[in-house]
Amino acid sequence: MRGNLILIEGLDRSGKSTQATILAEKLDAQLIKFPDRSTPIGQIINRYLVDRDFHLPDQAAHLLFSANRWELANSLVESLQAGKNIVMDRYIYSGIAYSLAKKGAEMDSHEWLYGPDRGLPKPDLTLFLTISLEELSSRKGYGEERYEQLEFQSKVKECFLKILDSSDPTIAIVDVDGLSIDEVTGKLWSEIHIRGLDQSSNNKITYFQ
Ligand code: T5A
Numbered sequence: 001m002r003g004n005l006i007l008i009e010g011l012d013r014s015g016k017s018t019q020a021t022i023l024a025e026k027l028d029a030q031l032i033k034f035p036d037r038s039t040p041i042g043q044i045i046n047r048y049l050v051d052r053d054f055h056l057p058d059q060a061a062h063l064l065f066s067a068n069r070w071e072l073a074n075s076l077v078e079s080l081q082a083g084k085n086i087v088m089d090r091y092i093y094s095g096i097a098y099s100l101a102k103k104g105a106e107m108d109s110h111e112w113l114y115g116p117d118r119g120l121p122k123p124d125l126t127l128f129l130t131i132s133l134e135e136l137s138s139r140k141g142y143g144e145e146r147y148e149q150l151e152f153q154s155k156v157k158e159c160f161l162k163i164l165d166s167s168d169p170t171i172a173i174v175d176v177d178g179l180s181i182d183e184v185t186g187k188l189w190s191e192i193h194i195r196g197l198d199q200s201s202n203n204k205i206t207y208f209q
């Protein structure tokens with residue numbers, strides 16, 4: 001029996017970390033947040049996000065975010081195989097949506113953007129939190145980091161909705177606008193429960209192809 005891999009995606013300050021922490025506790029799961037700013041590559045990413053005078057070509061930034069996921073990939077698979085549930089806060093969909101929203105050259109090519117993430121383990125369930133931009137901008141701390149501007153977030157939202165295949169049963173788009181933290185947890189938990197992901201499974205781990 002293996003653990004389940006559950007991913008929470010969404011815009012900046014949409015409540016991902018809050019919900020990932022609550023769900024990790026309910027599922028007795030390991031919590032993994034991307035970017036993981038503690039790794040060697042994560043430290044460069046952190047500087048890129050907090051210091052607007054630190055420049056990187058868009059292609060290089062994109063590849064660093066992917067490399068950061070690969071830094072943790074083996075340990076992630078080992079934990080699942082050892083029966084541990086994992087809740088992830090952001091993953092490859094963030095990688096593609098934020099780069100796609102930048103536009104220009106390689107940033108317009110879904111194939112190019114997706115390439116470096118091929119081979120990473122695929123979540124058993126991806127929960128994408130949709131929320132209005134008005135509500136986002138009122139959240140504590142909004143605007144502190146590189147991508148936290150409403151015009152850019154609106155493009156990112158469009159890109160997320162373009163790349164998330166709503167016919168894929170492992171993807172759930174969950175409207176959380178105006179909901180309290182408890183109400184959001186209730187909605188997410190029901191998506192987990194109806195798929196039986198609150199129980200361990202003997203399904204094979206799948207990978208992004
Ligand atoms: N990025 C990331 C890429 O470009 N490529 C990639 O491959 C990856 C992985 C940093 C940036 O990196 C980019 C995307 C990002 O711009 P991050 O560290 O995940 O990524 O940054 P944030 O999304 O900004 O993370 P935050 O932790 O700040 O936001 P969360 O997790 O969405 O929100 P959370 O839970 O911390 O909540 C924010 C505030 O809202 C309140 C909370 O208490 C908190 O104050 N809140 C609510 N308030 C009212 N009602 C609710 N339902 C609420 N839920 C939470």
